Amino acid sequence: MAEEEKASGREIIADYAREHFRYFRTADGTVYAQRNGHPVARPIRSQGTTGSHRQELMVGLFTDGHGAFSGTALKEALDLIEALAMGQQVQQVHIRVAPGFDGATWLDLGRTDGQSVRIHADGWDLAVPDPQEVCWRRTQLTGELPLPAKDTDGKGLDLLLRLCNFAGAESECLAVAWLVGCLGPSVPVPAPFLTGPQGAGKSTGGRMLTRIIEGMSGDLRRAPKDEEALITAVAAGWVTALDNLSHMSVTMSDAMCCIVTGAEDVKRALFTDGDVHRSRYRRPLLLTGIDVGVIRPDLAERLLPLRLERPTVRRTEAELWAEFEEVLPVVLGSILDLTVKVRAAEAETPTxxxxxxxxxxxxxxxxxxxxxxxMAYRACLDELNDDVIEGDLLAQTVLQHAESLAPGASERMTSAEWLHGLTKLYAGEECRPLPKGWPTTGKVLSDRLKRLQPTLAARGVLVDWGRTRTARYVELARPPAPPPTERQQEAF
Structure with a gap:
């Protein structure tokens, strides 16, 4: 192709693209393309096999009679568009849930026509969001949701709970609270951990909760082998559901804590020597399993145990999922109705x-x-504290030592002295061998106590750190007993 023809093709592509698409950049510098009047945005550098902006541009040019262009002309035109877009206003892209104007929230239904749900103070409506308000980012994990039903009168919640095998009202109300929380773009929600005996339908229940938010294509996944694979999967969707967990490494536990409350991952950008790629994420997480072993205290504060029981009557997979798909519009409509009521309700924030x-x-x-x-949430956190203590011999030993302190009393020692005393207490007169992972230095002991501090405080043992002129110390204290209430005084 002659140089003049190449330049002409580049200009035709650039003019067509700027006429039919809106280009902008995100805070991390990624440039996106958004077809005029449509809320879905695609990164212009995406080389995906389906739905990339390059393919979208090629099809549009050919369909509108401009012909087919060489890859060189397309690349040069996109290079120019990307450079021009770097001077545009920064806008954020969202997956599935997004904040809107005037305190509203948007839910992407994953439809090709762009219809979404706008949740606001007076209710919720179906609409195509203004591109200036919301830009949707879709991936292969973004499934399509049905149009939610209006005026359900809460029937969808009863239909959902009838299909699940939750063991008690506490797990049912916490599951509903989690679903409402998933529709809040700025509300970190704890990760439900569906547990119960074999055959209790943990995987099925996990799929149902996930598919209410992610559509019928949403599914459970095996736990990734490393942290990087987990973060990649999390960044590409909204709800991340991991199935049949039986063990949780320290690294994976820390990664899940970051997913629940939010973090940022930075790695070298591809094909560059000095540039980096930033990836921010905070996503709803769901786990299933019978037992994951020892739970670390920081993860325990971010879990939401939901207990299931074995059903008395079994149904085929085909029957179960056919009914679920049939009632999903009503279930989604009821969740949206409840979300509006919950956001309008006034309540104090537990501190x-x-x-x-x-x-x-x-x-x-x-x-x-x-x-x-x-109340159910407080009770499940109390059970998780018991699980942490049962799996940590150091926590058990500290609580055993604290029993010797009178209410209101405290004891100060250096970390090395505490290590000697607690080791002697655990070994006892029979000189039991120390378990694997027992602290070997005062510094290790001090770090372990910092992780256990919230768990011990929930059991009435306060741990604090300070310094005298000569050395640092660790203080163990039991707060004084609270004064009796009026009812207790009347009882006496």
Whole structure:
């Protein structure tokens, strides 16, 4: 092709692209293309096999009678468009859930026509969002949701709970609270951990909760082998559901903590020597399994145990999923109706819980429905503290030592002295061998106590650190007993 013809093709492509598409950049410098009047945006450098902007541009040019162009002309035109877009205003792209104007929230239904759900103070509506308000980013993990039903009168919640095998009202109301929390773009929600005996339908229940948000194509996955693979999967979708967990490494536990409350991953950009690629993520996480072994204290504060029981009547997979797909529009409509009521309810924010946003949501749910979600959430956190203590011999030994302290008393020692005393207490007169992972230095002991601090505080043992003129110390204290209430005084 002659140089003049190549230049002409480049200009035709650039003019056509700027006429039919809107180009902008995100905070990390990625340039996106958005067809005029449509809310879905695609990165212009995407080389995906389906739905890339390059393919979208080629099809549009050919369909509108401009002909086919060489790869060189396309590349040069996109290079120019990318350079021009770097001077445009920064806008964020969202997967599945996004904040809108005036406090509204948008839910992407994954439809080709762009119809989405706008949740606002007066209710929820179906609409195509203004590109200036919301830009959707879709991947192969973005499934299509049905149009939610209106005026369900809460029937969808009853239909959902009838299909699941939750063992008790506590797990049911916490599952509902989690679904409402998944529709909040700025509310970190704890990760439900569906547990129960074999045959209790943990995987099926996990799929149902996931598919309410992700559509019928949403499914459970095996736990990735490393942290990088987990982060890649999380960044490409909204709800990440991991099935049949039986063990959780320290690295994976820390990664899940970051996923629940939010973090950023930075790695070298491809085909560059000095540039980096930033990836921010905070996503709803769901886990299933019978037992994952020892749970670390920081992850325990971010979990939401949901217990299931074995059903008395078994159904075929085909029957179960056919019914679920049939009632999904009603279920989704009921969740949206409940979300509007919960957000309108006024409630105080509990200040003593780590996941304060979710605790406040539970309080709002109680104010709107009276389900008792906040009490159930506190009870499940208390059970998780028991699990942490049962799996940590150091925590058990510290609690055993604290029993010798009178209420209101405290004891200060250096970390090395604490290590000697706790080791002697654990070994006892029979000189039991120390377990694997027992602290070997005072510094290791101090670090372990920092992780256990919230768990021990929940059992009435306060751990603090300080310094004298000569050395640092660790203080163990038991707070004084609270004064008796009026009812207790009347009982006496």
């Amino acid at each position: 003593d819980l780590r996941m304060a946003d979710f605790a406040h949501l539970c309080a709002q749910l109680d104010a709107a429905t009276g389900l008792g979600a906040l």
